[in-house]
Amino acid sequence: xxxxxxxxxxxxxxxxxxxxxxxxxxxxxxxxxxxxxxxxxxxxxxxxxxxxxxxxxxxxxxxxxxxxxxxxxxxxxxxxxxxxxxxxxxxxxxxxxxxxxxxxxxxxxxxxxxxxxxxxxxxxxxxxxxxxxxxxxxxxxxxxxxxxxxxxxxxxxxxxxxxxxxxxxxxxxxxxxxxxxxxxxxxxxxxxxxxxxxxxxxxxxxxxxxxxxxxxxxxxxxxxxxxxxxxxxxxxxxxxxxxxxxxxxxxxxxxxxxxxxxxxxxxxxxxxxxxx
Numbered sequence: 001x002x003x004x005x006x007x008x009x010x011x012x013x014x015x016x017x018x019x020x021x022x023x024x025x026x027x028x029x030x031x032x033x034x035x036x037x038x039x040x041x042x043x044x045x046x047x048x049x050x051x052x053x054x055x056x057x058x059x060x061x062x063x064x065x066x067x068x069x070x071x072x073x074x075x076x077x078x079x080x081x082x083x084x085x086x087x088x089x090x091x092x093x094x095x096x097x098x099x100x101x102x103x104x105x106x107x108x109x110x111x112x113x114x115x116x117x118x119x120x121x122x123x124x125x126x127x128x129x130x131x132x133x134x135x136x137x138x139x140x141x142x143x144x145x146x147x148x149x150x151x152x153x154x155x156x157x158x159x160x161x162x163x164x165x166x167x168x169x170x171x172x173x174x175x176x177x178x179x180x181x182x183x184x185x186x187x188x189x190x191x192x193x194x195x196x197x198x199x200x201x202x203x204x205x206x207x208x209x210x211x212x213x214x215x216x217x218x219x220x221x222x223x224x225x226x227x228x229x230x231x232x233x234x235x236x237x238x239x240x241x242x243x244x245x246x247x248x249x250x251x252x253x254x255x256x257x258x259x260x261x262x263x264x265x266x267x268x269x270x271x272x273x274x275x276x
Contacts (some may be wrong), residue, residue: 002042046250087175094167109204132253144176162187
C-alpha cells in the first residue's frame with residue numbers, strides 16, 4: 001500500500017479502551033463527589049484504588065479538572081475560646097507524649113454552626129490515635145453544660161482506663177469546675193494548650209476544619225433539629241466510618257481502630273448519640 005509502517009500504530013484500539021476507562025472513572029468520581037463534596041484528588045485516588053480502579057493521582061487530577069470536580073476551600077476563622085477566666089490553667093503534657101494505641105489521649109474542641117436565625121455550638125472529643133470522634137454534643141449555648149455532655153458521651157462510649165490524657169484549649173468551658181470534676185472523677189490527666197497557640201490542639205482543629213469544609217459550608221440549616229440530624233450523620237457515618245483520613249494512610253478512623261491498616265492497599269505515611 002506504499003504507506004509508512006507507523007501508520008498502522010496511529011490511534012490504536014488501546015486508545016479507545018483508555019477512553020472507556022476514563023469515562024468509567026469519571027462517572028465514579030462524580031458519584032463520589034456527591035457523597036464527599038470536598039474530597040481532593042489525593043483522597044479520590046485512594047478511594048478509587050480501594051475499589052480496584054487502576055489509577056494514579058495524575059490521572060485522577062486530570063479527570064477531576066476536566067469534570068470541574070476540584071474544590072476550592074474558603075478559609076474562615078471565628079474565635080470560640082475565652083481564656084480570660086479565674087479557673088486553674090493546666091500545663092500541656094500532651095506535647096511530649098508518644099501515642100501507641102487508642103484511649104491514651106483524647107482531644108477536645110468547640111465550634112459554631114450558623115443557622116438562618118442564630119447559631120448552634122458543637123463540642124467534640126476525638127481519640128488522638130485514631131482521629132475518631134468518640135463524643136459530641138450540640139447546644140444553643142456555648143458553656144460548660146455543652147462540653148460536659150460531650151465528655152460524658154465519650155466516657156460512656158469508651159470507658160477509658162485511669163491515666164488517659166485529656167487535652168483541650170484553655171477555654172472557660174474546659175476549665176470550669178463541673179468539667180474538671182468529671183475529669184478528676186475518672187482519673188484523667190488534664191492537659192491544656194499554650195495560650196494563643198492553636199497548633200497545640202491541631203488534631204481537634206483539623207477535624208473542625210473538615211467538618212466545616214465538607215459539611216457545614218455546603219449546607220444551609222434552618223432548625224436545630226436539622227443540624228442535629230445532619231451533623232450526626234456526618235460524624236457517625238461519613239467521618240468515622242467512610243471518609244479516608246490522610247494521616248491514617250487513607251483509611252477511616254473506624255477501619256484504623258479495627259486494624260485495617262494491614263490491608264494490601266494501605267499506604268504508610270509519616271460515637272455516641274448526641275444528647276438532646
